[in-house]
Amino acid sequence: MGSMLGDWPSCDPHNFSKLRRADPSIPSRMMPATYHRTHSRTLPPPDQVITTEAKNILLRHIYRSAEEENDLRPKRAATKHLIPEHGCKQPRATSY
Amino acid sequence: MFRRNNIASRIFQRQIYTPAPGTSVYCARRFYENLVPSCTIYDVECPDQSFRKFTDDGQYLISFSRNQQDLVVYRPTWLSFSCKEEDCDAHDLPPKAKRFESFFTHLYSVSLASCNGNELICKDFFLYVESNQYGIIATSTPSIHDAAANGAAIQGVPYVEKLTFHLIRLEDGVILDVKVFHNDFVNLTHNMGVFLYDDLLAIASLRNQTIHILQIRDSGNLVDVRAIGAFCREDDELFLNSNAQCIAFPDKSKLHQLPGNNVQNGTHLSQPNQEDSLLSGIKQRLLSFIFQGISNEEKDPALRAQWLKKKFYFRFQDYVDLIIWKVQFLDRQHLLIKFGSVDGGVSRNADQHTAFLAVYNMETTEIVAFYQNSAEELYLLFERFCDHFHTASKNSVSMNFVSSHSNNIHALEQIRSVKSKASSQFMKKMLGSLPYSCQSLSPSPYFDQSLFRFDEKLISASDRPRQSTDHPIKFILRRQPCSLKFKIKLGPEAGNADGRTKKIASFLFHPFLPLALSIQQTLFLQQPSVVNIHFRG
Numbered sequence: 001m002g003s004m005l006g007d008w009p010s011c012d013p014h015n016f017s018k019l020r021r022a023d024p025s026i027p028s029r030m031m032p033a034t035y036h037r038t039h040s041r042t043l044p045p046p047d048q049v050i051t052t053e054a055k056n057i058l059l060r061h062i063y064r065s066a067e068e069e070n071d072l073r074p075k076r077a078a079t080k081h082l083i084p085e086h087g088c089k090q091p092r093a094t095s096y
Numbered sequence: 097m098f099r100r101n102n103i104a105s106r107i108f109q110r111q112i113y114t115p116a117p118g119t120s121v122y123c124a125r126r127f128y129e130n131l132v133p134s135c136t137i138y139d140v141e142c143p144d145q146s147f148r149k150f151t152d153d154g155q156y157l158i159s160f161s162r163n164q165q166d167l168v169v170y171r172p173t174w175l176s177f178s179c180k181e182e183d184c185d186a187h188d189l190p191p192k193a194k195r196f197e198s199f200f201t202h203l204y205s206v207s208l209a210s211c212n213g214n215e216l217i218c219k220d221f222f223l224y225v226e227s228n229q230y231g232i233i234a235t236s237t238p239s240i241h242d243a244a245a246n247g248a249a250i251q252g253v254p255y256v257e258k259l260t261f262h263l264i265r266l267e268d269g270v271i272l273d274v275k276v277f278h279n280d281f282v283n284l285t286h287n288m289g290v291f292l293y294d295d296l297l298a299i300a301s302l303r304n305q306t307i308h309i310l311q312i313r314d315s316g317n318l319v320d321v322r323a324i325g326a327f328c329r330e331d332d333e334l335f336l337n338s339n340a341q342c343i344a345f346p347d348k349s350k351l352h353q354l355p356g357n358n359v360q361n362g363t364h365l366s367q368p369n370q371e372d373s374l375l376s377g378i379k380q381r382l383l384s385f386i387f388q389g390i391s392n393e394e395k396d397p398a399l400r401a402q403w404l405k406k407k408f409y410f411r412f413q414d415y416v417d418l419i420i421w422k423v424q425f426l427d428r429q430h431l432l433i434k435f436g437s438v439d440g441g442v443s444r445n446a447d448q449h450t451a452f453l454a455v456y457n458m459e460t461t462e463i464v465a466f467y468q469n470s471a472e473e474l475y476l477l478f479e480r481f482c483d484h485f486h487t488a489s490k491n492s493v494s495m496n497f498v499s500s501h502s503n504n505i506h507a508l509e510q511i512r513s514v515k516s517k518a519s520s521q522f523m524k525k526m527l528g529s530l531p532y533s534c535q536s537l538s539p540s541p542y543f544d545q546s547l548f549r550f551d552e553k554l555i556s557a558s559d560r561p562r563q564s565t566d567h568p569i570k571f572i573l574r575r576q577p578c579s580l581k582f583k584i585k586l587g588p589e590a591g592n593a594d595g596r597t598k599k600i601a602s603f604l605f606h607p608f609l610p611l612a613l614s615i616q617q618t619l620f621l622q623q624p625s626v627v628n629i630h631f632r633g
Contacts, residue, residue: 058484059430061477062455062465069392 103130121497128541129548129573132582133610135633137189142196142627143168147604147615149559151224151231152494152539154607156266157200158231164216165209167233169266170200172606175631189633199611199629206269208262209235215258221284223292223535225312227491230272231264232292234284250419252438253303255281261290261299263318272316280304283422286560291534293425294489296321300423307378307423307431309458324431325420326377328461336376375416382435382454383415385463421451424531425487430464431456432485432531453530470524478527479511485532494539494607498557499546506545506574536560540605540612542571548581549574555584555603564599564616584630586616 055063100106106127115123145159145168157170175198177190192198209215215235223232236259259277264270281303283289291298297310297318306325310318327333375383387408394403408415418435426432436451451469456462467474478485482502488495501507515522536559542548543557548571554562555569568583586601598620604613610632617625 056427056484058477058481059426059455059464061481065473066465069389 101130103127106130121493122546125497125541125544125547128544128610129581131610131632132542132571133584133612133630133632134582135189135631136585137194137629137631138587138626140194140196140627140629144624146219147613147627148219148222149604150538150606151226151229151266152492152535152607153224153226153229154609155229156203156231157604158222160217160219161205164219165207167206167208167217167231167264167269169203169205169269171203172609172611173199173201174609174611175199196627196629199631204269206264206271208233208271214238215260218284220286221290223287223290223297224266225292225295226489227295228312228314228316229266230312230316231266232290232297233262233264234282234290235260235262236284239281250303250305250438253281253419255279255303261318263312263316265316273318275299275310275318277301286536287533288422291424291531292489293487293534294428294491296425296428298423298425298431300420301325302420305420307420307433322458324378324456324458328377328381332377378420378433378456379416379418381456381461381463382418382466385454385466386415389466418452422531424485424534426455426484427487429457429459431458434469434531451528453527469527469530470520471527472523475523475527478530479508485530486537487532495535495537497544498537498539499544504545506549538605539607541608542605542610542612545574547574548572549578559602559604561600561602561617564601582630584612584614586614586628587626 053060100109110123143159144162146162146164147157147159150157150172154172157172159168159170160166161168175189175193177193209217215237218234218236221234224230225232237257239254239256241254257279259280259282261275262271263273263275265272277299280301282299282301289300289302295312297312299308299310301308304325306323308323309321311321313319322330327336374380387404390407391400391404393407394400414437417437419438420433421436422434424432433454433456434451435454436449439449452466453469453474454466455464457464480502482500486495486498486500488498499507501511511526537543537557538559540557543550550556550569550571554565564586566587568585570580571582571584573579573581584603599616599618601614601616604615606612612630614628614630615625616628617623
């Protein structure tokens with residue numbers, strides 16, 4: 001196994017000489033370590049199926065506000081849950 | 097972004113640049129800045145008919161005969177004539193080109209209303225099923241006012257003896273199916289009482305307080321799906337009738353319960369033939385939803401009864417007296433229903449009456465939400481998601497790109513500036529347009545607010561007639577250099593001699609050709625209407 005950059009053309013062939021390994025059996029320290037996960041928190045559930053939401057966004061908002069009222073949470077002002085999730089989005093002055 | 101004005105440069109540029117993702121329709125539309133209906137033929141000699149609209153795919157021009165008995169269908173075409181001389185631009189159109197027939201080819205006429213049955217076509221009503229090129233036209237007998245209520249009918253609402261909806265294949269004028277209503281009333285002015293979404297039709301019967309859902313099959317049949325009103329599910333009537341037969345005598349203990357206590361949606365026993373029977377159907381759903389909502393507002397169980405007395409029972413009769421005014425689809429399962437008092441249902445100034453909007457799920461037969469027509473929460477939803485109230489069919493490409501304040505920054509700035517001046521009245525006025533009437537907006541690119549600026553009081557995408565003006569209606573380019581691109585003028589330069597006669601004007605714009613008709617009518621006089629053709633010369 002050749003070195004990673006040793007065979008590529010270069011103005012000075014000695015530039016990458018440090019990377020050249022004479023003995024391929026010596027494990028290279030430059031090789032990045034493979035990541036092994038130590039937890040399974042981020043695994044998707046084995047039966048997960050990703051599909052398109054059947055309800056459009058207007059109906060999702062209507063259902064969400066109806067569920068919040070039914071949960072008997074303290075009443076909030078109507079504007080709060082209608083603030084966009086990405087608060088930084090602003091309408092552009094010029095279109096497309 | 098710098099954009100060239102010259103059409104040839106734009107075409108060269110189109111060869112090189114691909115539009116940003118999701119903007120191909122808008123980018124193609126920009127060519128309409130260069131192709132404008134700048135020529136006008138005034139007072140074209142045309143058949144004395146009532147021109148209704150261009151279909152949304154631009155294939156047909158629908159009109160009704162003056163006696164309101166025939167449907168007349170034209171195919172929009174284009175001028176074709178050649179000039180053999182060298183300098184053709186200096187020549188005007190030859191007289192034979194300045195005719196109605198040069199632009200429209202008569203396809204057929206179909207008689208829909210019979211002479212002896214005193215039925216007439218409702219000339220304000222037309223719906224188009226774009227996927228199959230079917231048209232829906234209504235004929236009715238004259239409406240009878242001050243009719244006494246009988247049975248399930250509401251007093252105070254007029255009725256017609258016979259109302260017929262015709263499903264017509266516009267390709268050849270064949271009547272495929274009809275749906276007839278007897279002793280009923282549906283408000284057909286500007287498509288108000290009927291809503292078409294994909295292949296589903298919702299007809300709001302005001303007199304019998306029922307929402308009829310029909311499906312338009314590809315074969316051309318109108319099939320009943322359900323009738324929402326006294327019953328919610330398709331088999332409710334069967335269930336109640338079979339129970340009524342089993343129960344010999346009414347259960348007196350149940351009669352003393354107030355209907356509002358029936359919080360379990362869908363489980364109730366009622367004897368349908370008794371005068372003081374429990375409320376059923378959508379009225380029961382509505383009242384139990386209102387009851388639950390008001391009950392949830394008071395956290396302390398000890399105070400809840402008092403709270404309910406004040407907020408619910410005190411107004412109970414007002415809630416019971418609410419009637420369905422108008423309906424639209426939000427999607428295939430959900431309806432947006434407007435409820436109000438009997439007075440407002442048929443009056444012209446419905447805005448002044450208090451009304452409520454409810455979202456109803458047809459599959460689960462539950463009311464999902466209930467708002468007053470001035471609710472801020474509903475207005476915010478309307479401002480952000482207006483396009484989802486304008487439910488356009490997936491099959492209709494053009495109708496998905498109509499400018500609204502949810503998809504266009506200029507329209508949004510306009511309503512926000514009006515809102516900042518008079519907030520609460522403005523909200524109520526804007527929400528007064530809900531539920532929307534179906535197919536009431538023109539998909540013409542000339543009404544795209546990103547391309548052109550125009551006076552919305554004089555002309556807009558809505559097909560409602562407006563007060564006519566002698567001044568030309570200007571369409572000004574929205575982006576720099578903000579130049580005047582074309583004008584729509586209703587009369588020749590000389591103007592009209594009698595300036596005091598009130599005139600109304602209506603505009604029919606073709607969905608994609610630079611072609612428009614403007615029709616000026618004199619009110620209260622039997623003069624024929626004046627038709628002008630605006631086209632790109």
